[in-house]
Amino acid sequence: MTTTQKSLVVLGAGTAGTMVANKLRHRLSKSDWKITVVDKNDIHDYQPGYLFIPFGMNTPDQIRKSKHAFIHDGIELVLADIDRVDAEAKSVSLTDGRTLTYDYLVIASGTSPRPDQTPGMLGDEWHKSVGEFYTYEGSVALRDALDAFTGGRLVVHITELPFKCPVAPLEFTFLADDYLKGRGLRDRTEIVFVTPLDGAFTKPVASKELGHLLKERGVTVETDFMVENIDQERKVLISYDEREVAYDQLVTIPLNMGADFVARSGLGDDLNYVPVDKHTSQSTQYPEIFALGDASNIPTSKAGSVAHFSVEVFVENFLELVAGKPMTHSFDGHANCFVESGQGKALLLDFNYDTEPLTGTFPIAKIGPMTLLKESRANHVGKLAFRHVYWNVLLPGRPIGLPAQMSMTGKIPADATV
Template identity: 65%
Template sequence: MRQLLVLGAGTAGTMIANRMRRLLDPHQWQVTVVDRDDDHHYQPGYLFVPFAMMSPHDVVRSRHAQLHDGVRFVTGEVDLVDHAHDAVVLTDGTRLPYDQLVIASGTTPRPDQTPGTTGPLWRDKVHEFYTLEGAVALREALEHFTHGRLVVHVTEMPIKCPVAPLEFTLLAEAMFRGRGQRDRVEIVYATPLPGAFTKPVASARLGHLLEDRKILVETDFMLESIDNERQCLVSYDEREVPFDLLVTVPLNMGADFVARSGLGDELNYVPVDRGTLLATGHDNIFAVGDAGDIPTSKAGSVAHYSVDVFVDNFLDHVEGRPLTHHFDGHANCFVESGDGKALLIDFNYDVEPLPGKFPIPVLGPMTLLEETRANHAGKTAFSWVYWNLLLPGRLPMPTDMSMAGKHVPTPMNHTEPGTTFPEKEQLP
């Protein structure tokens, strides 16, 4: 019996296990998934918990309940991958042999990596929403915050869902405005990027939203430490950003076992071929989802599209055929902007987010890079799609990004907030 071993029962790992269980001969292959507990978290829901838009109970379900019959689920902590002997060693000493290994262990916030983050103000005036515990604590903090300086801060890229800090900022602004407290709350967005987002066109449009809502933006801010006594962020170039309430996005890192196994880079992400997702220097190890070092967003949509490519490649790979399918870095993300509206961005390795319609040219119903209620409805409805269609592998979508229905604004290199772009004719 050949062994396909998947490390991680999050989005990518669950999708892979379910897809491969259906496609591989059960008399020839055993599909096994390993994770440290049985709690599968719908991580996009973390954003909504601080604003009481989603209950913590709606975010968590059983991991094994999301796996198809025939998939073996092992609860345990991975110690290391003994890739010299094709085995994974758990912390209790259990050895799990594999013929093919998929690392889908994701990425996690590491507040311990930045001095002062977990100091005396942690979970008091310094918060995060990239864990369920943090999102719940932040909800209580926001309930009692009626005036002062709110700072939303990103430590360093890459992070899970790079638009989430912007979404939090815009939702917070709308919340304070709805309470009649907006004139008593100053909001600052501090980012290591030169603008609101990593891509010029989207950065200009998102920056315009921040400007319109009178949200101050501190760009190119590389955090050195958090000073708990003086309640301020301190950058490496000695700039300071004071706060009364800080919502920080800590450094994100891959799993520690990746480093112990000699498989990771400096942030514990597995170097892979960005097209095939095969780990560099290994012919039977793949890294999918947030665990790999591909140069695109660490987001659920990337996991979805990349898993589709992985499945086709894996079936060829185990039969000794060349890997001919290539992931193009396709990602799309809803961006909540408050007041029951959201934007939508769609992009890949080579093409930045552009205006247009999605997924059907002209018809939509989603509009790219514009605030609409339809986009917000798509965002809020996605939790049902996630549990019932995405994880089971029943959400057929074209893997490669399409240019159909998109417009190319000019000039492409203009990044000033508030700029409007004349648009060329629609691409076919």
Template identity: 75%
Template sequence: METPRNLVVLGAGTAGTMVVNSLRRRLPAPWRITVVEQHDTHDYQPGYLFLPFGAIAPEQVRRRTRGLVHDGIDLVRAGVERVDTAEHEVHLADGRVLPYDQLVIATGTTPRPDQTQGTLGPQWHREVGEFYTYEGALALRDRLETFTGGRLVVHITELPIKCPVAPLEFTFLADDWLRRRGLRERTELVFVTPLDGAFTKPVASRALGGLLAEKGITVEADFMVEHIDQERRVLVSYDEREVAYDQLVTVPVNMGADFVAVSGLGDELNYVPVDRHTFLADGLDDVFALGDASNIPTSKAGSVAHFSVEVFTENFLEHIAGRPMTHVFDGHANCFVESGHGKALLLDFNYDTEPLTGTFPFPVVGPLTLLGESRANHLGKLAFRHLYWNALLPGRPLGLRPQMSMAGKHPA
């Protein structure tokens, strides 16, 4: 009888769940799969964006983790204390030790309001809100229900963050929500960012910046926050600029899991440095990092997890067979950007090509419009929740190649 070999996956979020479900059908004997996850619920995190506006019910974004992991996969409910790469072991918070032959770190990224002075004061989840957690999004919903006007400030602390367009989407949806409630004329909307414009990519930044201007939303760019003064209700930057607010919606610093730092596997934000094409951790041949847990230079978004898992799965089967990994991830990301009034934009880009105008996924017929508002894009965003639960997480193919295509795009 062959000696069992162990694939251990840390994290049953988007990337981790897709990996174990995809490999369960394809991993040859004597491999067995263990996934470690401390939470018993799995959230559809793009749904957090809609919770503050009452556009989605809380139960629609949350399911039990066990029901999403296929039979034949061992699910271990525990936190991770550290990884010992010399001994090829994962030490769990409850004292258990899991040996591994191959390890995948897919523990994502987490908002860390404790990293910015003054954030976790008495007004946290009140006058200082956030929508990057389930609890925060629900608390913000309750705050907005009592909002009658004033200065509403949407603020990004630092990049990278999970879903980098989400703060813009929140701002556009807030504009729409305020107009429908008759409060827009009584509200000053301000978008505060450490970037020099609306987004990281120049073409997209111009298009999104134009939308902000059309909607009368003020942009405070190049703002690096030093602290939040809750008593005075102001953001204070390192260059001593101040932005006042009546209601603040902040996006805290995002960081990877603490065990990554404890294990000596991370950068200054606890993301695992990897080869950006294969996800193999630097200096190791038995550790990979996927999804938001890695330091690859593209968006921390569900689409990146999806496309990268497809590439990883093929490479991993080659890797454990002792063959070179021949599949290359090109940084492909696409994301819908809700712009309010039942419309959205779509961005599609990779490491080398920024978002362009055109149609997606097919030339001319689309049906989706790139870098342009459309009802079809909004419906696509809403439909993705169904695809997430019923196709993406189970590991079923969506019919899209992981590599970005130039078909239908108009070069800048």
């Protein structure tokens, strides 16, 4: 008797999609399982590197490689745009007319900046006096804009949450302070951080520490600012409550949204993110569909570390599921984020759904070598080194040595007395 080969289709060859395909290719029989990954092009960017390009700390070639180079043998990579998913028929329609059928589907199509969603953001000054660093093209254009900047009002602006790498706007602000000092322009520049939040960050403990660092560097913080439109001619941000923030150079983080095909398929929420069980990444609508990385609506940071840790949990659950067993592993929302703070230092945040960022050492108690919620050179070196880890360990699906679940090892409880 012959066994019909089952099909796993992964939509998206970014961090989560590449990792899950590679890990499962090692764990699933090639005779029993066909794995197909779909993405629109063969370009894979190391997205954390976008932050460094405007300051000349990364060159474009260091962050851009071919997707084919990281997809293991035995996985089919299809380069095409996705039209829609028919969840009832278990099929994916591509815009070139092809149709892929699946037994299980992983949506790992990420999230993207959508400047078109904010009136006035796109215009003649887009990628000029209105810049962004959340795309490859934007980060290169912003490098050129900063090279030409001679002082004035530099405004770093967050449109709305959620967006990928939520610490990146703060990192940009700290690095801009450092960069302008190095060019002798800091005394001639006012830096303003504009956010829809009531503080510097979402987590209160981290927000307090990061807010202190902004104040220390002389950065003005404009909170509770919900942008209604941008007037490029007058060079002002205008909020719904009619406040105005003027700028000479604006660095904005546009509204982020999931892929349009998610909306066309009826699988997403208002921002095109797929509603899933936050512990298993399984769709709340269809048990054979999962969403990983930035494509899902789980209530934690849209960050590479979350993609990594949630994929680890998903792989073990998926193997149980296809073996006819209950899924016994649970993702806890673990996020691990370096925060560049300038002057060759960085902070490190480690938290999950239930636990705020705490102080202490990471990953080894009392030894570190990294410090939590405290600036250090080791954290900065760790962030820079991670690019090598990403290309050579994370994407290929090799073990990285960190547990998927958040550990309290080395952490100092918030109520501890000194």
